[in-house]
Amino acid sequence: MIPDHLLPAAIVLTSLVPGLLIFALDEESHVLRTTLNLAGAVAKLALVGWLILGVYEGRTFESRLNLAPGLDLVLNADALSVLFVTLSTVLWLVTTVYAIGYLEHSPHRSRFFGFFSLCVSATVGLALAGNLLTFVIFYEALTLATYPLVAHRGTPDAIQGARVYLTYTLSGGALLLTGAAWLHALAGPVTFTQGGMLAGLEGQHDTQLVMIFFLLLAGLGVKAALVPLHGWLPQAMVAPAPVSALLHAVAVVKAGAFGIVRVVYDVYGVTLAESLGLLSVLAVLASVTIIYGSIRALSQDGLKKRLAYSTVSQVSYIALGASIVGPIATIGGVVHLVHQGIMKITLFFCAGNYAETLGVHRVSEMDGVGRRMPWTTLAFTVGALGMIGVPPVAGFVSKWYLGLGAADAGSDWVLLVLVTSSLLNAGYFFPILFRAWFKDPPASWPEEHVPAGRLETAAPLLWPPVVTALLALAAGLFAAAPVSPLEWAELIARREYGL
């Protein structure tokens, strides 16, 4: 078996190595490519399972590579990283299946799946990052690995979208790098420490610490799509559906949100962050983003665009959770990292299915789509209800904890934000559900690719959304079960607050 100090590295390598091998494959080697993809995904899942067990038992896992004096690449597993790693690993497996079905006949598959694997490697790497340097390294690597995916189709739109994506993320990356290097100069190597590694620095360098925080926040906020840094996200919608799923649920946006959580809890620590007045700024930014994203989503006719603005809004719940002091809000924010991922990936899978099966891209074309594709639409419905926060889907749990936490911390205005946002969510999701289920289907679909057979669409396209929808339901229904995302978020909150 793998020794403890190599396990985190091995988890990264299970997607990195297949990714590099896939690049070298011939375009037509379907079987080998699929085998490599799935073998990597399954192996990663197995290793992550083992890791969860170990972390639950309190063992430490740390892989360390010395880059230069005082600069270490550190991968280790604490409760927070395990949560994110598990999410990405599970969703990667599902997305891989989906992507194989989605892209099987389009060109450049080796290139696509190669970068796809690199993208997940980078995500897992930044999830397991044990210090800020490592985080920055994988954060930039993620940018690089996703650029080819966004540009994949090669149309002028795709190239343009990829350029916008790159402009935003690399500028953000530069700010993050500056902030991180500054912090390194100020405080030495920035190791992620529960309770905050800067906790002792209170009262010294306050101005510098505030400036560094905003540099880091700006860098992370780009990927987390905090308003006004969200401009790339709707443009990046030109990418193929599995990529959108990856961007929105598994990797990019999540990486930004995860980074904010890390910086607040494990770099600054809640106490220092609050005493510097950083949290209230973050709370305001997050709230503005939540409302703004929802409002913009209302008026989008393109289904993927509507979902994109919904992401802008939903991801900021995570930042909102981090900005409210107290374990309950922390639980809400952290658990939403998982819940939003599962629900949003479901929605994107479904959107991809509509486009791929029927050529339906717009909300206005979705009349009666539920009758033609009931399973897909059912999955979509679960995801949408979850986003609105209807029990018992997972989204309800997150919002519940966020609300409780806000009330607990005396930030009543946050409740108002939550309620408004939920109403707006309902405002842009219910019309879709209504059209899909209750309107009559048109005589013919815009572009029907897959004829209705025993299944409503190709099996690799159908199963992933069904599975993730079930996961979203399960995460809500069995929230109290051991090793549920909620339980795990509580574990994280306990450790962060030293309870």
Next chain:
Amino acid sequence: MIDWLALAVALPLLGAVGAVMLPGRAPAIGLAGAVLTTSAALSVGLLVAQGTALRSDLGGWGAPLGIALAADGLSAALLVMANLVALCISVYALDYFGAGSRRHFWPLWLLLWAALNGLFLAADLFNLYVTLELLGISAAALGALTGRPEAVGANLRYLLVGLLGSMTYLLGVALLYAGLGTLDLKLAAAALTPGPLAWTVFALMVGGLLLKAALFPLHFWLPPAHAQAPAPVSAALSALVVKAAFYLVLRLWVDLFGAVTDGGAATLLGALGTGAVVWGSWRAFRAERLKLLAAYSTVAQVGYLFLFFPLLAEAPATQRQDLLGAVLLLALTHGFAKAGLFLSAGLLQKAAGHDRIADLGPSIQGLPAVALAIGLAGVALVGLPPSGTFIAKWVLLSSAIGSGQWWWAPGVVLGTLLASAYVFRVLANAFERGPRHGSLHDARGELAAAPVSIGRLAQAVPLLMTLIAVAVLGLEAEPLWDLLQDRSP
């Protein structure tokens, strides 16, 4: 007794003479010379890594009368890099040059190589002048090899500017000998005291070298000369020749002038470096041809190297090592990455018949290995992880801020962003499938119809080099710092 230092210079000289005398066998002799020279250089590197600084008194006279060759961590690291890069270029060149230019390329190339090794190993200030001239003359001759008027003109200008630089350097050496009575670097360092002589000699020697290192605003000669040369030569010019001049400035600074000049000179170098980073990156972004882009990118990268001087000047002894390691890492990474980029550009130029960035789509998509090499080179040039440049920039930024010289940071960040802009302008071609380029199949068809076929070996070389820049130097750079540990002979 095997004198590896002397062999590192003598072997390429012998190879050059062999290639001159037997022009029909020039490639075979050249490659043999390349392999042997690289072995000698690697031996030097290994010996230094094992803990001894090397010094060889040629002729047995010893300083100050005789000339010595010497290698410490700094020179050994650059020597090894230069020789590995040169070996890669040699392998690539086998395929590149046709029957007409082979007999000209190989002997000049080996002479240039001898000059590089001689320069990295020199311990005598006048001997450095001779190696500089050998370098400049062979480089200009190689750069003009295509015989096109633009190439000849650009390289004539390069030769003349280089001569201006070396003449200035030589006056500095003359005054230094007049004042100190020695030409040996170590002895001169021991004798030099702060004062008008030190400052004048510094201004003359370093000023001359800055011209050769193409530090902004003295860079004007570089882009046309490097862009017009044949691809393997451009690779050597940008990756190695400019680097050699920079090495000399650093060497003189560390050994000779650092202690006798005040911070003002270092600040000036840093300011010029910032100018180079911003201006070079901007011009690279605006360049319409790939090789010109690569050449301007060299101007910018040289700027980063000079940004370390003001930090070195202020740093306490404990941090000097870190900074030296970082600047060395940056130089090494750029060496591999830029050579890889130029070699890739050469392949694209062969495949497409031109190097206009906007029209490179079909050829770049038909050569995925080359696209990957350009991508990796781009990662290293921008300074994204994992690459040696990233670590170097991290050290640069945190030292600048940590020592209170935060004003160097914005230039670095701006340069990084501009660099991403110019790199991805090229890379976007790898994905574009607009109507202009037709579909992938058209692109392949066009390539198949083209008379030029690009060999697998020629494609593998730049890929290997850029992989070294990214994966090896980005993840396993620690030994560089060990090399820099103080090791007295």
Next chain:
Amino acid sequence: MPAGRTPVLITQLIYGLGGLVLFLIGIWSFLVHEPLLRKLIALNVMGAGVFHVLIAVAYRGLETIPDPVPHALVLTGIVVAVSATALALTLGLRLGHGDD
């Protein structure tokens, strides 16, 4: 300063300062004149200036054998300068500047 050194010093200064003047004239000409051939001549003037400085440094009076090291440096420098000039002239010739 010992009295015997004065005549030596004067000779040295004439050569040395003359060398500096040549060097500066060379730079001036290099900077001001566009034609590459003139720049090349300017460089050779600069070289001559440096060599004069070295010769001045080597001089130790009529009765004393001069310092052979600068003399050797000058010889080496001349050959190097000739080589560079030859290449530059040929390149210029190929450009069509050589016929002036």
Next chain:
Amino acid sequence: MMAVRNLLIVAALAGIGVALAWVLWGILTGPAGDRLADLALARVPETGVSNPVTSVLLNFRAYDTLLELAVLLAAALGVWSTGKALPGFLPAGEVLRGLTATVVPLLVLSAGYMLWVGAHAPGGAFQAGALLGAAGVLLRLSGQPSAGLPALPWLRVGVGLGVLVFTLAALVLMAMGAGFLTFPLGIAKWLILVIETAATLAIGATLAAVYLAGEPLPASDAPCRQGGPRS
């Protein structure tokens, strides 16, 4: 505009000149004393030659000289790489031919003398090589398109000869345990003479060859050109 620029350049150079002159004054009146002169002169007897400058060039700083021969070689190769040699000149008239017939052998003879005398008096490989080169130039001017140089294969040997012999000698010495370029006293004189002879031939051949401004053509198809020397 140009005038202002030129004025600025002159002013800047004048400033630099004053500074340089001041420094030079300081050096020449300062205590630097004999520099390396006495040390070098004291050890001349160990070099195998008695001319101090030759001692420095071929022994103390022989490595410089080796690289300098490489510089010369690089220039020749650079010249050759630019294209074929320019056409030769029309055969000279009676007077010039007669002069050439007298002067060229004299030049060759003096070159031999220079080479030999360099061991103990001013002279040596460079002066000798320069004389040979001058002989070549003269031949070329008087209508010999090849400047008296041998056919290309041999010319290639000729221009490389200096570096070849020098490097081989140094490597053999190293292999024998003496050290790179370390001449044992007993054979130093002869070694230096061999190296200098090779260097003389190489320098002479190179200087004459670069005067052709290109790679020489095979002797048979070297065309002649109308008119005298390029005007």
